[in-house]
Amino acid sequence: MHTHDSDVLAFALAACAAPTRAWLVTIVATSGSSPRPAGAMLACTDTGTQAGSVSGGCVEEDLIERLRAGEFDAQRVQRIRYGVSAEENARLGLPCGGQLDLIVQSLRADDSEWLQALLDAIGERRCIQRQVRLADGHTVLQPLAHFADLEVDTIQLAQSFGPRYRMLLVGAGQLAASLAELALAMDYEVLVTDPRPDTLAQWTGPEVPRLPGMPDDVVRAQAADRFSVVITLTHDPRIDDMALMEALESEAWYVGALGSKRTTEKRLQRLQALDIPQEKIDRLQAPVGLDIGSKTPLEIAVAIMAQLVQLRRRPAGAV
Template sequence: MQAADQQILGRARDWLTEAELPVWLCTIAAAVGASPRPPGALLVCNGRGEQLGSLSGGCIEEDLLERLREDGLPGARAALIEYGVSAAQNERLGLPCGGRLQVLVQRLQVQSDLPWLEAALAAIGARRCLRRVVDISTGATRYGEEELHQALDFDGRELAQSFGPQMRLLLVGAGQLSQGLAELALAMDYDVLVTDPRPSMLEQWEGPSVPLLGGMPDDVVRDHASDRHSIVITLTHDPRIDDMALMEALTTPAWYVGALGSRRTTDRRLQRLRQLELSEEQLASLHAPVGLDIGSKTPLEIAVSIMAQLIQLRRQPGRR
Protein backbone atom coordinates (compact mmCIF):
# COMPACT_ATOMS: atom_id res chain seq x y z
CA MET A 1 0.00 0.00 0.00
CA GLN A 2 1.30 3.46 -0.89
CA ALA A 3 1.48 6.31 1.59
CA ALA A 4 -1.18 9.00 1.19
CA ASP A 5 1.33 11.65 0.02
CA GLN A 6 2.76 9.20 -2.50
CA GLN A 7 -0.69 8.54 -3.95
CA ILE A 8 -1.49 12.25 -4.21
CA LEU A 9 1.83 13.21 -5.80
CA GLY A 10 1.51 10.27 -8.20
CA ARG A 11 -1.94 11.38 -9.25
CA ALA A 12 -0.68 14.95 -9.74
CA ARG A 13 2.09 13.67 -12.00
CA ASP A 14 -0.31 11.48 -13.99
CA TRP A 15 -2.85 14.26 -14.53
CA LEU A 16 -0.09 16.67 -15.45
CA THR A 17 1.27 14.37 -18.18
CA GLU A 18 -1.90 12.67 -19.44
CA ALA A 19 -4.22 15.53 -20.32
CA GLU A 20 -4.17 19.21 -21.17
CA LEU A 21 -6.18 20.13 -18.10
CA PRO A 22 -5.33 22.52 -15.27
CA VAL A 23 -3.97 20.69 -12.22
CA TRP A 24 -3.78 22.29 -8.78
CA LEU A 25 -1.89 21.03 -5.73
CA CYS A 26 -3.36 22.35 -2.47
CA THR A 27 -1.45 22.24 0.83
CA ILE A 28 -2.49 23.30 4.32
CA ALA A 29 0.24 25.85 5.02
CA ALA A 30 -0.88 26.86 8.50
CA ALA A 31 -3.64 26.06 10.99
CA VAL A 32 -4.72 28.07 14.02
CA GLY A 33 -6.99 26.59 16.66
CA ALA A 34 -8.93 23.41 15.98
CA SER A 35 -8.20 21.88 12.58
CA PRO A 36 -9.57 18.67 11.01
CA ARG A 37 -6.28 18.06 9.15
CA PRO A 38 -2.73 19.09 10.12
CA PRO A 39 -0.41 21.49 8.26
CA GLY A 40 1.10 19.67 5.29
CA ALA A 41 -2.10 17.83 4.38
CA LEU A 42 -2.48 17.64 0.60
CA LEU A 43 -5.22 17.64 -2.00
CA VAL A 44 -4.79 17.51 -5.78
CA CYS A 45 -7.58 18.38 -8.20
CA ASN A 46 -8.02 19.05 -11.90
CA GLY A 47 -10.21 20.93 -14.32
CA ARG A 48 -12.66 18.01 -14.57
CA GLY A 49 -13.48 18.37 -10.88
CA GLU A 50 -11.62 15.17 -9.93
CA GLN A 51 -9.74 15.22 -6.64
CA LEU A 52 -7.63 13.08 -4.33
CA GLY A 53 -6.71 13.88 -0.75
CA SER A 54 -8.35 15.94 1.96
CA LEU A 55 -7.98 19.33 3.61
CA SER A 56 -10.90 19.24 5.99
CA GLY A 57 -13.14 16.25 5.30
CA GLY A 58 -15.93 18.79 4.94
CA CYS A 59 -17.01 21.65 2.72
CA ILE A 60 -13.66 23.41 2.27
CA GLU A 61 -12.91 21.09 -0.62
CA GLU A 62 -16.19 21.93 -2.33
CA ASP A 63 -15.68 25.66 -1.91
CA LEU A 64 -12.08 25.47 -3.12
CA LEU A 65 -12.92 23.40 -6.20
CA GLU A 66 -15.70 25.82 -7.09
CA ARG A 67 -13.30 28.75 -6.81
CA LEU A 68 -10.70 27.05 -8.98
CA ARG A 69 -13.20 26.03 -11.65
CA GLU A 70 -14.52 29.59 -11.81
CA ASP A 71 -11.28 31.59 -11.48
CA GLY A 72 -8.34 29.17 -11.80
CA LEU A 73 -5.86 31.53 -10.07
CA PRO A 74 -5.94 34.14 -12.84
CA GLY A 75 -2.50 35.58 -13.49
CA ALA A 76 -0.80 33.58 -10.72
CA ARG A 77 0.85 30.19 -10.27
CA ALA A 78 0.35 30.18 -6.50
CA ALA A 79 -2.00 31.80 -4.03
CA LEU A 80 -2.87 31.60 -0.33
CA ILE A 81 -6.54 31.14 0.47
CA GLU A 82 -7.67 31.57 4.07
CA TYR A 83 -10.63 29.82 5.66
CA GLY A 84 -12.21 30.44 9.04
CA VAL A 85 -11.92 34.22 9.05
CA SER A 86 -15.40 34.56 10.52
CA ALA A 87 -17.87 32.58 12.63
CA ALA A 88 -20.31 32.58 9.72
CA GLN A 89 -17.73 31.03 7.39
CA ASN A 90 -16.82 28.42 10.02
CA GLU A 91 -20.46 27.41 10.30
CA ARG A 92 -21.00 27.35 6.54
CA LEU A 93 -17.89 25.30 5.82
CA GLY A 94 -18.06 22.96 8.79
CA LEU A 95 -14.80 24.09 10.42
CA PRO A 96 -14.47 23.60 14.19
CA CYS A 97 -15.24 26.71 16.21
CA GLY A 98 -12.32 29.12 16.05
CA GLY A 99 -10.37 27.10 13.50
CA ARG A 100 -8.50 28.95 10.75
CA LEU A 101 -6.64 27.44 7.80
CA GLN A 102 -4.30 28.91 5.21
CA VAL A 103 -4.22 26.82 2.05
CA LEU A 104 -1.46 27.16 -0.53
CA VAL A 105 -2.84 26.50 -4.00
CA GLN A 106 -0.36 25.86 -6.84
CA ARG A 107 -1.21 25.65 -10.53
CA LEU A 108 1.18 22.91 -11.63
CA GLN A 109 3.15 23.21 -14.87
CA VAL A 110 4.75 20.37 -16.79
CA GLN A 111 8.09 22.06 -17.35
CA SER A 112 8.61 23.46 -13.86
CA ASP A 113 6.77 21.02 -11.58
CA LEU A 114 7.08 17.61 -13.22
CA PRO A 115 10.80 17.30 -12.27
CA TRP A 116 10.22 17.76 -8.53
CA LEU A 117 7.16 15.47 -8.59
CA GLU A 118 9.21 12.73 -10.26
CA ALA A 119 12.09 13.27 -7.83
CA ALA A 120 9.76 13.11 -4.82
CA LEU A 121 8.13 9.90 -6.01
CA ALA A 122 11.52 8.33 -6.72
CA ALA A 123 12.78 9.27 -3.24
CA ILE A 124 9.70 7.89 -1.50
CA GLY A 125 9.93 4.67 -3.53
CA ALA A 126 13.54 4.25 -2.45
CA ARG A 127 12.65 5.03 1.22
CA ARG A 128 14.47 8.36 1.17
CA CYS A 129 13.28 11.89 1.99
CA LEU A 130 12.93 14.92 -0.26
CA ARG A 131 12.14 18.51 0.73
CA ARG A 132 10.42 21.01 -1.55
CA VAL A 133 10.44 24.76 -0.98
CA VAL A 134 7.73 26.82 -2.70
CA ASP A 135 8.07 30.56 -3.29
CA ILE A 136 4.56 31.88 -2.62
CA SER A 137 4.98 34.97 -4.79
CA THR A 138 6.08 33.09 -7.93
CA GLY A 139 4.94 29.49 -7.40
CA ALA A 140 8.47 28.31 -8.22
CA THR A 141 9.67 25.16 -6.44
CA ARG A 142 13.19 24.16 -5.56
CA TYR A 143 13.94 20.78 -4.03
CA GLY A 144 16.59 18.40 -2.79
CA GLU A 145 17.02 15.17 -0.87
CA GLU A 146 17.53 15.25 2.91
CA GLU A 147 18.63 12.70 5.47
CA LEU A 148 15.69 13.03 7.85
CA HIS A 149 12.07 14.07 7.55
CA GLN A 150 11.60 17.63 8.85
CA ALA A 151 8.52 19.45 10.08
CA LEU A 152 6.67 21.74 7.68
CA ASP A 153 7.93 25.33 7.80
CA PHE A 154 5.90 28.31 6.56
CA ASP A 155 7.00 31.91 7.10
CA GLY A 156 4.44 33.65 4.88
CA ARG A 157 6.84 33.88 1.94
CA GLU A 158 8.01 30.29 1.49
CA LEU A 159 6.59 26.88 2.36
CA ALA A 160 9.07 24.07 3.00
CA GLN A 161 7.70 20.53 3.20
CA SER A 162 9.30 17.10 3.48
CA PHE A 163 8.10 13.98 1.72
CA GLY A 164 9.21 10.53 2.76
CA PRO A 165 8.18 6.87 2.80
CA GLN A 166 5.52 5.30 4.97
CA MET A 167 6.65 4.31 8.41
CA ARG A 168 7.18 0.54 8.25
CA LEU A 169 5.97 -1.45 11.23
CA LEU A 170 7.49 -4.92 11.64
CA LEU A 171 5.60 -7.04 14.18
CA VAL A 172 7.56 -9.99 15.53
CA GLY A 173 5.03 -12.68 16.41
CA ALA A 174 1.80 -13.61 14.65
CA GLY A 175 -0.48 -13.90 17.67
CA GLN A 176 -3.75 -12.21 18.58
CA LEU A 177 -2.11 -8.97 19.70
CA SER A 178 -0.31 -8.66 16.37
CA GLN A 179 -3.62 -9.07 14.54
CA GLY A 180 -5.27 -6.18 16.38
CA LEU A 181 -2.14 -4.02 16.15
CA ALA A 182 -1.89 -4.64 12.41
CA GLU A 183 -5.52 -3.54 11.94
CA LEU A 184 -4.96 -0.27 13.79
CA ALA A 185 -1.64 0.45 12.09
CA LEU A 186 -3.03 -0.10 8.60
CA ALA A 187 -5.86 2.31 9.37
CA MET A 188 -3.21 4.89 10.35
CA ASP A 189 -1.27 4.52 7.08
CA TYR A 190 1.61 2.35 8.31
CA ASP A 191 3.27 -0.23 6.09
CA VAL A 192 2.81 -3.39 8.19
CA LEU A 193 4.84 -6.61 8.04
CA VAL A 194 4.50 -9.62 10.34
CA THR A 195 7.22 -12.17 10.96
CA ASP A 196 7.26 -15.38 12.95
CA PRO A 197 9.73 -18.29 12.64
CA ARG A 198 6.96 -20.72 13.67
CA PRO A 199 5.09 -21.89 10.55
CA SER A 200 2.10 -22.96 12.64
CA MET A 201 1.58 -19.38 13.84
CA LEU A 202 1.69 -17.97 10.33
CA GLU A 203 -0.77 -20.62 9.16
CA GLN A 204 -3.23 -19.56 11.88
CA TRP A 205 -3.04 -15.84 11.06
CA GLU A 206 -6.54 -14.32 11.04
CA GLY A 207 -5.54 -10.69 10.86
CA PRO A 208 -5.61 -8.30 7.89
CA SER A 209 -3.89 -9.06 4.60
CA VAL A 210 -0.26 -8.10 5.22
CA PRO A 211 3.04 -9.74 4.22
CA LEU A 212 3.75 -12.73 6.49
CA LEU A 213 7.47 -13.49 6.68
CA GLY A 214 9.07 -16.65 7.96
CA GLY A 215 12.75 -17.14 8.67
CA MET A 216 14.94 -16.01 11.53
CA PRO A 217 13.82 -12.73 13.15
CA ASP A 218 17.24 -11.07 13.01
CA ASP A 219 17.46 -11.74 9.27
CA VAL A 220 13.98 -10.31 8.70
CA VAL A 221 14.84 -7.16 10.65
CA ARG A 222 18.07 -6.73 8.71
CA ASP A 223 16.39 -7.21 5.33
CA HIS A 224 13.09 -5.37 5.86
CA ALA A 225 13.15 -2.96 8.83
CA SER A 226 16.58 -1.48 9.39
CA ASP A 227 16.28 2.13 8.17
CA ARG A 228 15.25 5.38 9.88
CA HIS A 229 11.64 4.92 8.81
CA SER A 230 11.22 1.54 10.50
CA ILE A 231 9.56 0.37 13.71
CA VAL A 232 10.24 -3.05 15.22
CA ILE A 233 8.05 -4.44 18.02
CA THR A 234 8.48 -7.89 19.53
CA LEU A 235 5.33 -9.58 20.84
CA THR A 236 5.93 -13.30 21.29
CA HIS A 237 7.01 -13.53 24.97
CA ASP A 238 9.55 -16.10 23.74
CA PRO A 239 13.10 -14.81 24.35
CA ARG A 240 14.47 -17.16 21.70
CA ILE A 241 12.48 -15.18 19.13
CA ASP A 242 12.21 -11.71 20.62
CA ASP A 243 15.86 -11.41 21.67
CA MET A 244 17.10 -12.28 18.19
CA ALA A 245 14.98 -9.51 16.65
CA LEU A 246 15.95 -6.98 19.34
CA MET A 247 19.63 -7.85 19.10
CA GLU A 248 19.56 -6.82 15.43
CA ALA A 249 17.04 -3.95 15.62
CA LEU A 250 18.89 -2.10 18.39
CA THR A 251 22.01 -1.89 16.22
CA THR A 252 20.16 -0.25 13.31
CA PRO A 253 18.92 3.34 12.80
CA ALA A 254 15.31 2.11 13.26
CA TRP A 255 13.11 4.95 14.51
CA TYR A 256 11.48 2.90 17.28
CA VAL A 257 12.17 -0.49 18.85
CA GLY A 258 9.74 -1.88 21.43
CA ALA A 259 9.17 -5.11 23.32
CA LEU A 260 6.10 -6.51 25.05
CA GLY A 261 6.46 -7.68 28.64
CA SER A 262 6.25 -6.68 32.29
CA ARG A 263 8.94 -4.64 34.02
CA ARG A 264 10.35 -7.83 35.53
CA THR A 265 10.44 -9.44 32.09
CA THR A 266 12.12 -6.31 30.73
CA ASP A 267 14.82 -6.40 33.40
CA ARG A 268 15.64 -10.01 32.57
CA ARG A 269 15.63 -9.17 28.84
CA LEU A 270 18.10 -6.32 29.36
CA GLN A 271 20.42 -8.63 31.24
CA ARG A 272 20.40 -11.10 28.36
CA LEU A 273 20.99 -8.37 25.79
CA ARG A 274 23.95 -7.04 27.76
CA GLN A 275 25.47 -10.51 27.55
CA LEU A 276 25.11 -10.20 23.77
CA GLU A 277 27.40 -7.15 23.98
CA LEU A 278 24.84 -4.47 23.21
CA SER A 279 25.89 -1.09 24.57
CA GLU A 280 24.04 0.83 27.27
CA GLU A 281 23.23 3.50 24.68
CA GLN A 282 21.62 0.91 22.42
CA LEU A 283 19.68 -0.61 25.31
CA ALA A 284 18.45 2.84 26.36
CA SER A 285 16.65 3.19 23.02
CA LEU A 286 14.45 0.15 23.75
CA HIS A 287 10.83 0.99 24.61
CA ALA A 288 9.89 -1.65 27.14
CA PRO A 289 7.35 -2.32 28.38
CA VAL A 290 6.01 -1.19 25.03
CA GLY A 291 3.08 1.26 24.84
CA LEU A 292 1.63 3.91 27.13
CA ASP A 293 0.72 2.90 30.68
CA ILE A 294 -3.08 3.29 30.43
CA GLY A 295 -4.04 0.17 32.36
CA SER A 296 -4.62 -1.89 29.21
CA LYS A 297 -5.30 -5.60 29.71
CA THR A 298 -6.90 -7.12 26.60
CA PRO A 299 -4.97 -7.58 23.34
CA LEU A 300 -6.86 -4.76 21.63
CA GLU A 301 -6.37 -2.42 24.59
CA ILE A 302 -2.63 -3.15 24.50
CA ALA A 303 -2.63 -2.51 20.74
CA VAL A 304 -4.30 0.86 21.37
CA SER A 305 -1.67 1.76 24.00
CA ILE A 306 1.14 0.92 21.54
CA MET A 307 -0.34 2.97 18.71
CA ALA A 308 -1.00 5.83 21.13
CA GLN A 309 2.66 5.87 22.10
CA LEU A 310 3.73 5.93 18.46
CA ILE A 311 1.36 8.84 17.78
CA GLN A 312 2.67 10.70 20.83
CA LEU A 313 6.30 10.27 19.78
CA ARG A 314 5.68 11.16 16.14
CA ARG A 315 3.98 14.41 17.19
CA GLN A 316 6.87 15.53 19.42
CA PRO A 317 8.76 18.46 17.86
CA GLY A 318 12.18 17.44 16.67
CA ARG A 319 11.53 13.68 16.78
CA ARG A 320 11.27 12.64 13.13
Protein backbone atom coordinates in the same frame (compact mmCIF):
# COMPACT_ATOMS: atom_id res chain seq x y z
CA MET B 1 -8.20 7.00 6.61
CA HIS B 2 -6.48 10.02 5.11
CA THR B 3 -4.72 9.38 1.82
CA HIS B 4 -0.98 9.06 2.19
CA ASP B 5 1.31 11.72 0.70
CA SER B 6 2.56 9.40 -2.02
CA ASP B 7 -1.02 8.69 -3.13
CA VAL B 8 -1.76 12.41 -3.38
CA LEU B 9 1.43 13.04 -5.33
CA ALA B 10 0.75 10.10 -7.65
CA PHE B 11 -2.71 11.51 -8.35
CA ALA B 12 -1.13 14.92 -9.09
CA LEU B 13 1.39 13.31 -11.43
CA ALA B 14 -1.35 11.54 -13.38
CA ALA B 15 -3.35 14.78 -13.52
CA CYS B 16 -0.41 16.59 -15.12
CA ALA B 17 -0.61 14.24 -18.09
CA ALA B 18 -4.39 14.56 -18.45
CA PRO B 19 -6.19 17.22 -20.54
CA THR B 20 -7.62 18.87 -17.44
CA ARG B 21 -6.66 21.65 -15.08
CA ALA B 22 -5.13 20.40 -11.85
CA TRP B 23 -3.98 21.86 -8.56
CA LEU B 24 -1.94 20.82 -5.54
CA VAL B 25 -3.15 22.43 -2.31
CA THR B 26 -1.01 22.37 0.84
CA ILE B 27 -1.82 23.43 4.40
CA VAL B 28 0.97 25.77 5.46
CA ALA B 29 -0.41 26.99 8.79
CA THR B 30 -3.28 26.31 11.18
CA SER B 31 -4.67 27.98 14.27
CA GLY B 32 -7.34 26.95 16.70
CA SER B 33 -9.04 23.63 16.07
CA SER B 34 -7.86 22.08 12.82
CA PRO B 35 -8.80 18.62 11.48
CA ARG B 36 -5.57 18.31 9.45
CA PRO B 37 -2.02 19.41 10.28
CA ALA B 38 0.34 21.68 8.38
CA GLY B 39 1.76 19.76 5.43
CA ALA B 40 -1.45 17.91 4.61
CA MET B 41 -2.22 18.02 0.89
CA LEU B 42 -5.10 17.84 -1.54
CA ALA B 43 -4.71 17.23 -5.28
CA CYS B 44 -7.73 17.91 -7.47
CA THR B 45 -8.81 18.52 -11.06
CA ASP B 46 -11.46 20.63 -12.73
CA THR B 47 -13.50 17.47 -13.30
CA GLY B 48 -14.05 17.30 -9.53
CA THR B 49 -11.83 14.28 -8.86
CA GLN B 50 -9.48 14.54 -5.91
CA ALA B 51 -7.05 12.78 -3.62
CA GLY B 52 -6.12 13.75 -0.09
CA SER B 53 -7.66 16.23 2.27
CA VAL B 54 -6.98 19.61 3.86
CA SER B 55 -9.91 19.73 6.25
CA GLY B 56 -11.44 16.29 6.55
CA GLY B 57 -14.24 17.43 4.24
CA CYS B 58 -15.13 20.83 5.72
CA VAL B 59 -13.80 23.12 2.98
CA GLU B 60 -12.98 20.84 0.04
CA GLU B 61 -16.28 21.33 -1.76
CA ASP B 62 -16.06 25.12 -1.53
CA LEU B 63 -12.38 25.17 -2.49
CA ILE B 64 -12.84 22.95 -5.55
CA GLU B 65 -15.83 25.04 -6.67
CA ARG B 66 -13.66 28.16 -6.51
CA LEU B 67 -10.84 26.45 -8.39
CA ARG B 68 -13.14 25.22 -11.16
CA ALA B 69 -14.68 28.70 -11.44
CA GLY B 70 -11.24 30.15 -12.23
CA GLU B 71 -10.95 32.23 -9.08
CA PHE B 72 -7.26 31.39 -8.71
CA ASP B 73 -6.24 31.40 -12.38
CA ALA B 74 -4.49 34.77 -12.25
CA GLN B 75 -1.36 33.42 -10.56
CA ARG B 76 0.48 30.10 -10.61
CA VAL B 77 0.62 30.05 -6.81
CA GLN B 78 -1.70 31.74 -4.35
CA ARG B 79 -2.10 31.75 -0.58
CA ILE B 80 -5.63 31.70 0.79
CA ARG B 81 -7.22 31.40 4.22
CA TYR B 82 -10.33 29.69 5.52
CA GLY B 83 -11.94 30.43 8.86
CA VAL B 84 -11.50 34.19 8.96
CA SER B 85 -14.93 34.71 10.47
CA ALA B 86 -17.46 32.92 12.66
CA GLU B 87 -19.92 33.07 9.77
CA GLU B 88 -17.53 31.29 7.43
CA ASN B 89 -16.75 28.64 10.06
CA ALA B 90 -20.46 27.98 10.50
CA ARG B 91 -21.10 27.84 6.74
CA LEU B 92 -18.26 25.42 6.04
CA GLY B 93 -18.45 23.37 9.21
CA LEU B 94 -14.96 24.23 10.43
CA PRO B 95 -14.39 23.64 14.15
CA CYS B 96 -14.97 26.69 16.32
CA GLY B 97 -12.12 29.16 15.93
CA GLY B 98 -10.25 27.02 13.41
CA GLN B 99 -8.27 28.64 10.60
CA LEU B 100 -6.47 27.10 7.64
CA ASP B 101 -3.79 28.81 5.55
CA LEU B 102 -3.43 27.11 2.17
CA ILE B 103 -0.99 27.36 -0.72
CA VAL B 104 -2.74 26.63 -4.03
CA GLN B 105 -0.32 25.60 -6.78
CA SER B 106 -1.60 25.25 -10.33
CA LEU B 107 -0.04 22.20 -12.00
CA ARG B 108 1.14 21.98 -15.58
CA ALA B 109 2.68 19.28 -17.73
CA ASP B 110 6.23 20.32 -16.81
CA ASP B 111 5.52 19.69 -13.13
CA SER B 112 5.49 15.97 -13.84
CA GLU B 113 9.31 15.91 -13.70
CA TRP B 114 9.62 17.01 -10.07
CA LEU B 115 6.54 15.06 -9.02
CA GLN B 116 8.05 11.85 -10.40
CA ALA B 117 11.40 12.59 -8.76
CA LEU B 118 9.65 13.23 -5.46
CA LEU B 119 7.76 9.95 -5.66
CA ASP B 120 10.99 8.12 -6.53
CA ALA B 121 12.71 9.55 -3.45
CA ILE B 122 9.85 8.53 -1.16
CA GLY B 123 9.83 5.04 -2.67
CA GLU B 124 13.58 4.74 -2.08
CA ARG B 125 13.15 5.84 1.56
CA ARG B 126 15.11 9.07 1.12
CA CYS B 127 14.35 12.43 2.73
CA ILE B 128 13.78 15.24 0.27
CA GLN B 129 12.42 18.78 0.32
CA ARG B 130 10.05 20.41 -2.16
CA GLN B 131 10.83 24.13 -2.56
CA VAL B 132 8.17 26.18 -4.34
CA ARG B 133 8.91 29.76 -5.37
CA LEU B 134 5.70 31.62 -4.60
CA ALA B 135 6.18 34.27 -7.27
CA ASP B 136 5.86 31.85 -10.18
CA GLY B 137 5.48 28.29 -8.86
CA HIS B 138 8.97 27.19 -9.92
CA THR B 139 9.65 24.00 -7.96
CA VAL B 140 12.95 22.32 -7.14
CA LEU B 141 13.86 19.38 -4.92
CA GLN B 142 16.70 19.29 -2.41
CA PRO B 143 17.98 16.16 -0.62
CA LEU B 144 17.86 16.26 3.18
CA ALA B 145 19.76 14.37 5.82
CA HIS B 146 16.83 14.67 8.24
CA PHE B 147 13.15 15.50 8.04
CA ALA B 148 12.46 19.21 8.63
CA ASP B 149 9.29 21.05 9.62
CA LEU B 150 7.34 22.83 6.90
CA GLU B 151 8.39 26.46 6.44
CA VAL B 152 6.78 29.24 4.41
CA ASP B 153 7.58 32.93 4.03
CA THR B 154 6.93 35.57 1.40
CA ILE B 155 9.44 33.96 -0.95
CA GLN B 156 8.95 30.20 -0.87
CA LEU B 157 7.30 27.13 0.56
CA ALA B 158 9.70 24.45 1.82
CA GLN B 159 8.07 21.09 2.56
CA SER B 160 9.92 17.95 3.57
CA PHE B 161 8.95 14.42 2.61
CA GLY B 162 10.30 11.24 4.08
CA PRO B 163 9.65 7.55 3.80
CA ARG B 164 6.42 6.12 5.10
CA TYR B 165 6.99 4.73 8.58
CA ARG B 166 7.45 0.98 8.32
CA MET B 167 6.27 -1.24 11.18
CA LEU B 168 7.73 -4.73 11.49
CA LEU B 169 5.73 -6.97 13.81
CA VAL B 170 7.63 -9.98 15.11
CA GLY B 171 5.04 -12.66 15.83
CA ALA B 172 1.94 -13.42 13.77
CA GLY B 173 -0.59 -13.80 16.57
CA GLN B 174 -3.86 -12.12 17.46
CA LEU B 175 -2.26 -9.00 18.93
CA ALA B 176 -0.21 -8.51 15.77
CA ALA B 177 -3.43 -8.75 13.73
CA SER B 178 -5.13 -6.05 15.82
CA LEU B 179 -2.03 -3.85 15.75
CA ALA B 180 -1.69 -4.23 11.99
CA GLU B 181 -5.29 -3.04 11.48
CA LEU B 182 -4.72 0.13 13.52
CA ALA B 183 -1.29 0.82 12.03
CA LEU B 184 -2.57 0.56 8.46
CA ALA B 185 -5.40 2.96 9.33
CA MET B 186 -2.76 5.42 10.56
CA ASP B 187 -0.71 5.21 7.35
CA TYR B 188 2.05 2.88 8.52
CA GLU B 189 3.47 0.31 6.16
CA VAL B 190 3.14 -3.00 8.02
CA LEU B 191 5.21 -6.17 7.69
CA VAL B 192 4.79 -9.33 9.76
CA THR B 193 7.50 -11.89 10.38
CA ASP B 194 7.53 -15.17 12.26
CA PRO B 195 10.05 -18.02 12.00
CA ARG B 196 7.29 -20.53 12.83
CA PRO B 197 5.75 -21.58 9.49
CA ASP B 198 2.50 -22.83 11.03
CA THR B 199 1.93 -19.59 12.95
CA LEU B 200 2.66 -17.47 9.89
CA ALA B 201 0.30 -19.60 7.77
CA GLN B 202 -2.52 -19.06 10.28
CA TRP B 203 -2.35 -15.25 10.09
CA THR B 204 -5.82 -13.75 10.64
CA GLY B 205 -4.99 -10.09 10.17
CA PRO B 206 -5.18 -7.77 7.17
CA GLU B 207 -3.42 -8.47 3.90
CA VAL B 208 0.18 -7.42 4.59
CA PRO B 209 3.53 -8.95 3.60
CA ARG B 210 4.29 -12.01 5.73
CA LEU B 211 7.99 -12.71 5.88
CA PRO B 212 9.48 -16.08 6.88
CA GLY B 213 13.00 -16.44 8.19
CA MET B 214 14.96 -15.60 11.29
CA PRO B 215 13.84 -12.34 12.89
CA ASP B 216 17.30 -10.75 13.08
CA ASP B 217 17.78 -11.29 9.35
CA VAL B 218 14.37 -9.77 8.61
CA VAL B 219 15.07 -6.73 10.82
CA ARG B 220 18.41 -6.20 9.10
CA ALA B 221 16.89 -6.42 5.62
CA GLN B 222 13.56 -4.68 6.14
CA ALA B 223 13.45 -2.43 9.23
CA ALA B 224 16.84 -1.00 10.11
CA ASP B 225 16.55 2.65 9.06
CA ARG B 226 15.40 5.64 11.11
CA PHE B 227 11.86 5.40 9.74
CA SER B 228 11.37 1.87 11.06
CA VAL B 229 9.36 0.54 13.99
CA VAL B 230 10.16 -2.93 15.34
CA ILE B 231 7.83 -4.54 17.90
CA THR B 232 8.27 -8.05 19.27
CA LEU B 233 5.10 -9.87 20.28
CA THR B 234 5.80 -13.61 20.55
CA HIS B 235 6.53 -14.03 24.31
CA ASP B 236 9.30 -16.40 23.16
CA PRO B 237 12.74 -14.98 24.05
CA ARG B 238 14.36 -17.23 21.46
CA ILE B 239 12.51 -15.27 18.81
CA ASP B 240 12.04 -11.84 20.37
CA ASP B 241 15.59 -11.43 21.63
CA MET B 242 17.07 -12.09 18.20
CA ALA B 243 14.98 -9.32 16.70
CA LEU B 244 15.69 -6.93 19.58
CA MET B 245 19.44 -7.46 19.41
CA GLU B 246 19.47 -6.46 15.76
CA ALA B 247 16.93 -3.64 16.08
CA LEU B 248 18.62 -1.98 19.06
CA GLU B 249 21.93 -1.90 17.18
CA SER B 250 20.25 -0.42 14.09
CA GLU B 251 18.92 3.08 13.35
CA ALA B 252 15.31 1.96 13.89
CA TRP B 253 13.32 4.86 15.33
CA TYR B 254 11.24 2.78 17.74
CA VAL B 255 11.93 -0.63 19.25
CA GLY B 256 9.30 -2.14 21.56
CA ALA B 257 8.72 -5.46 23.25
CA LEU B 258 5.56 -6.97 24.68
CA GLY B 259 5.71 -8.36 28.20
CA SER B 260 5.04 -7.76 31.87
CA LYS B 261 7.39 -5.76 34.07
CA ARG B 262 8.88 -9.00 35.39
CA THR B 263 9.39 -10.32 31.86
CA THR B 264 10.96 -7.02 30.88
CA GLU B 265 13.43 -7.17 33.78
CA LYS B 266 14.58 -10.62 32.67
CA ARG B 267 14.82 -9.44 29.06
CA LEU B 268 17.00 -6.48 30.03
CA GLN B 269 19.31 -8.78 31.97
CA ARG B 270 19.68 -11.04 28.93
CA LEU B 271 20.45 -8.09 26.65
CA GLN B 272 23.05 -6.78 29.09
CA ALA B 273 24.65 -10.21 29.23
CA LEU B 274 25.01 -10.08 25.44
CA ASP B 275 27.23 -6.98 25.80
CA ILE B 276 24.81 -4.66 24.04
CA PRO B 277 25.77 -1.10 25.07
CA GLN B 278 23.53 0.29 27.80
CA GLU B 279 22.67 3.39 25.76
CA LYS B 280 21.24 1.12 23.08
CA ILE B 281 19.33 -1.01 25.58
CA ASP B 282 17.85 2.20 27.00
CA ARG B 283 16.13 2.74 23.65
CA LEU B 284 13.87 -0.24 24.25
CA GLN B 285 10.21 0.58 24.92
CA ALA B 286 9.19 -2.19 27.31
CA PRO B 287 6.64 -3.00 28.41
CA VAL B 288 5.50 -1.67 25.05
CA GLY B 289 2.72 0.94 24.83
CA LEU B 290 1.24 3.48 27.21
CA ASP B 291 0.17 2.21 30.60
CA ILE B 292 -3.61 2.56 30.28
CA GLY B 293 -4.63 -0.72 31.88
CA SER B 294 -4.94 -2.58 28.57
CA LYS B 295 -5.94 -6.24 28.75
CA THR B 296 -7.39 -7.40 25.41
CA PRO B 297 -5.35 -7.57 22.18
CA LEU B 298 -7.19 -4.58 20.73
CA GLU B 299 -6.71 -2.54 23.90
CA ILE B 300 -2.99 -3.32 23.91
CA ALA B 301 -2.80 -2.36 20.22
CA VAL B 302 -4.48 0.97 21.07
CA ALA B 303 -1.92 1.58 23.83
CA ILE B 304 0.96 0.89 21.44
CA MET B 305 -0.38 3.16 18.71
CA ALA B 306 -1.08 5.87 21.29
CA GLN B 307 2.54 5.75 22.41
CA LEU B 308 3.73 6.04 18.80
CA VAL B 309 1.50 9.08 18.29
CA GLN B 310 2.83 10.63 21.49
CA LEU B 311 6.45 10.13 20.48
CA ARG B 312 5.98 11.33 16.91
CA ARG B 313 4.25 14.51 18.09
CA ARG B 314 6.88 15.27 20.71
CA PRO B 315 8.87 18.41 19.83
CA ALA B 316 12.42 17.80 18.65
CA GLY B 317 14.81 17.64 21.57
CA ALA B 318 12.11 17.01 24.15
CA VAL B 319 12.73 14.26 26.68
